[in-house]
Amino acid sequence: MLLLVRLILLSVVLVFGRGSAQATEQPPVIIGLDADMSAVAVEGGKAIKQGALLAIAEINERGGVLGRPLQLKIMDHRGNPARGINNIKTLAEQPNLLAVLGGVHTPVALAELPTIHEHEVIYLGPWAAGTAIVDNGYTPNYVYRLSVRDEEAAKVMLKHASQRGFKTVGLVLERTGWGRSNLASLQQYSQDYGITISHVSWVNWRQKTFIEEIQAQTSANPDALITVVNAPEGVMIAKAVLQEQPNIPIISHWGLAGGSFASVLGSEKLQQLDLTILQTFSFHQKRQPAVAARVLQAYREKFDSQASADSIRAVVGLAHAYDLVHLIALAADQANSLSAPAVAEALENISGYAGLIKHYQQPFTRERHDALYADDYFMAVYNQQGGLTPFTMNTLATGDGQ
């Protein structure tokens, strides 16, 4: 039976694959990219774009989608929900739109939900981790995420804290839907890991100093801090920590990796921090060695001939976008349509896909629109070059990977 399905799929692919040669006149299929390309999480936006372009190049090389070339249309939302909503509306007017790839910011994605569902646009989340982005209450739900899910992120960060013997942690959260989403998850699961939350600090976007808050945190005497912020606020917090309490370990959600945290803070200060950061992918992790080698090679050819396994900034965005674009192209081919309901159904029925991050048994189902869970995440540390390498207890013993 399975064999039969595969044969049918293969024949469909072959038919369209053959058709593509003479059908180049047809208009290209569009994947929109709606992310911050210029403001606070530029590295994340750039990595998502690169991942998408790498996948698109591979797809076009083997004949495109529905026999038509695949193209990326980039819209910049600068982290501002109002711009994001406008971008979704603009992209929805594209006649050949297959799906929209989102960006780093949870508040933007949350604000876009009504527009996404009003216009029936398939929204692929390669980064923003807010639980409510996917658990959004819409039926049908057009949001699919191949990224961290905050609820799961909380477990991973708490588990990490627990493994390192921490009993109390202070939380530092940005004052947006993303911060609140994490507060809920961290509060929900902290007991499970025997951890007490000593104090919660809220951080505004573009806040100028964190000194008073770090003093308040310090007075509650936590073993470590868990931070859920983006890069600019991360830099501010890191500086305050170095000034007031340089030895406290920081367990960070991955928002830092979406912007220029390492480069702005500087290597010297970075090395003084005890900082671990949540990640889902590293070229060092050999879960899919063949795919990883192929993608790294393509990256070197296309973007940076000097790139190494840990030099690519915000590499998770690249990996997520790469797998998402492949999956959505596969779904469109299987649905033989660009219509959102048909593509969504096909996407929910893909099984056994060998991606860059892992081999997916079934990336999405009707009920489960998140492709990655706690088991797929790990903690990483910054190395001296400002790249991220997986954290092990060994790293700790040898001094935080310095």
Add this chain to the structure above:
Amino acid sequence: MIHLPSLRRKILQATLPQIALLSFLALLIIGSAIFIAARSHLSTLHENYADSVTVNLERNLDMTARQLHNIASNDLVINGLIDTQYRDYYLPLFIQSLQITQAPDVPLALFNYAGHPLLEKNWQVVPGEFDNVWQNDVLQELSLYTEISENGILIAAPIELAGAAEGALVMYLKSLEWLLNAPLNPATQLVVSEGGTILLSSRPALYPQGSYFDSTAQSGQFLYQKPWRDYQVISLEPITSAYSNVFWLIPVLIVSIALVLISALYSARLAANMSSASLRRLHRNLQQAARSSELPPRHPEKARELEQIHQAFTKLIQDVSLLSLSNNQFSDVIHSMQELLLVVDNDYQLLLTNQRGELFLQKYQLSPAQLFQSLVQDITESNAGYTAKYSRANEKVLHISWQLAPLQNKQGEFIGHVLVGEDITERLQLEYDIQVRNRAIEYASVGMTIVKTSSPSYPLEYVNQAFEQMTGYRKAELIGNNTYQMLCAQTTQQYADKILAKVLAGKKCEMTLQMRHKDGRLYYNRLSLTPLVDQDNVITHYLGIQQDVTAQHEAARHLEDARLRAEESTQLKSQFLASMSHEIRTPINGIYGMLEALKETRLNDKQARYVSLATESTSNLLHIINDILDFSKIEAGKLTIEQHDFNLAVMLRKIVAHYQVESRAKNVEIVLLEENCHQLVCGDPVRIRQIISNLLSNAVKFTEQGQITVSATLATTADGYQLSLAVSDTGIGIASHKLQSVFSMFSQADISTTRKFGGTGLGLSISQQLVELMGGTIGVESTPGEGSTFRVSITLHGPKNPQLPDTDSTTSLTLREDHLHSELKILLVEDNEINRIVATELLQGYDITIAEDGEQAISQLTHGQSRFDLILMDCHMPVMDGFEATRRIRAGQAGEDYQHIPIIAMTANAMSGDKEQCLEQGMSDYISKPFSTQEITDMMNKWQQKISSTTSI
């Protein structure tokens, strides 16, 4: 020769007309010079006035724009653009609380990146011409935008995030007047548009703003105007007042000229007389010498003088040659002097000067005589030097401090003056600069203090006026003292020592402290301490910059409160609202009924235990759902407080009667103390009943022995009534550290309480929110183990229909206590608590009194204060069953009034024949359990109609 006029006459003839002519010319020249000087002085004066207006306007405009820009850079505003979910909880509060200029109700609006308005404050008054003018500059170019037109001033600032505008903050001022402090000068300054409209006037009484000003029709006015932006700044003053300070010079001038003329005449005469006399004597001598053909004998006087002059001259030449060498050295010394040196004789002929002195005279074209005359009076009078100013076009004014000494010869005779001048221009400039800085510090809007650290007591060495205002203490009370104890109300010595140590280590400290004002109130001081070091890098003082941030602190606290409330409520909503709907209540009542029915069937012990557990759980569930429904309504803002007339005393008695049943079962008595409550008042009876019920049910729940007191006082106030209510119990009480949280959601004194006593913990929270919705207060005092007292204070209004009967409790019993439902008063006779709840739930809005068995029912009918219309009677009850009770009522044991009261049987035995038995026993109707809301409502409606038709007949 003999007929020639005398020398005297000749001199007088020759000099008189010239003196007259010269005097007249002098009069003319001086007169015109004064006029020209006065006019030029006036121009300069008015130019200064006009300049001060433009400088002030530009500076204030710039300050206002910068302030707006600072607010636009506030992280809360930026965060608000991103945090679309929750910004409504803090952004409006933030925007409403802003006060940018002194102008009241300044329109202010927040726009998003596309120029769409997000929040507005007073914006409707902004003229349409400003709608689309600023967007390009602010949103695209990221620059501050300022526009001044005849209709007002618009200032827009971008909200910047990483190099682009994500929004804009825009304010509008109706008039320039808020940007200019009234100028203090005798003239009038105006800002006038091209069309002649007055935009700003320093004397609005004379030149009202908005009126027309014609600069060509201002004869009789001294008028100065200069352009500013697209407008003209005009300074004007009536000519009579402008020149008033030179008019008085004219008579003085004329008198002086006349005096000069007279004295010139007199001098000419005297000179002529003297010269002619001496010439005549000389003439005589010469004639004499000529006649004697030899030199006339040397006149003794003259010869001696000549001799002396000769000798003196010879000696002088010798001295001069001797002194020549030292003279050169002397000359070097005086030329090297930094001071100006001028030595003159008594006729002000220059005897000696140095290079600087010479240069000075040349530069300012002064003769020594002029210089001395200008100085000598002041100097000799004051005897202590004199400072004079010298100016030339395009050069800085030179300030010279002069010292005068008499020049005396060896004999001590006064032979001239020595004048030494010191250039003190730079010193004055330095003194002025220091003065400016001192004034800036003294009048700064933030408090500034300087503390001396080299003294062990750390005394205050300086405070400015702002600090005096902030603390309420005068300088004299502060300076020289260590004011820490006096000012820092809430700071521990330990913390203060820590800060001091940090400052003494050379670190800058910033902190916010709570301090105490002289008048006793507490305020928050944002304090920045900066150590000051001397030349040797030793810390001698520290500078404190202090600002009263109480308002910000309060605002931040309110924001935080608002946010916490918002977040908590949202979590609750998402967790509960989805599953709790109004419809759930009805099926649960069904479950009750069915469980009850099941209980009546034959069950083994295990089954009976299971059913009992199920009923208990369902009871808890129903309670929870009711609370949550109310709570959701409050949180969603859907719950409104209604206003109806009702009788407070009647309500209180009913509630107490209701809970009395339950409390008596525990041997606890409820005592009702009411004062002045027999009033018809206007409020929300349903919600007030709910609050009191919540408090009373808690009191009953947590009190095992003793008594519960409900005291209510209704006081008359200016605009209605003040209800003060207290519910006191002798129950378990609440620990002091839990007192604050009893009104929080889902809070009981501790988790074990929930396990023991059940409930959602929402009751008090709901009560608090209801009280707050009514504008009242609720509070609690408690001693653990002794009991708790909850106090509620609510404002009620006078009745809408005061003509309705009130006060008398017996008549008021017939009044509708609340508006919701029928007037039907029902006695519910039911032994099973669950069934009572079911029936009460289904009959919500009806006035229900409960009896637990037939005996209680008859007692209620006989002794109760209520007059019942209908009885709902369970059939199977302990003590006295429904059938027996019905027989006795029909027999008149409950009084004649109730002999024919409708009695409706409720029975779980839904078997045929039951109905017949009920009717046989004298019951009026029959309803089988479990019943739905519809069934019971239909039944009630049916009987209500019957009752009212009977009454009307």
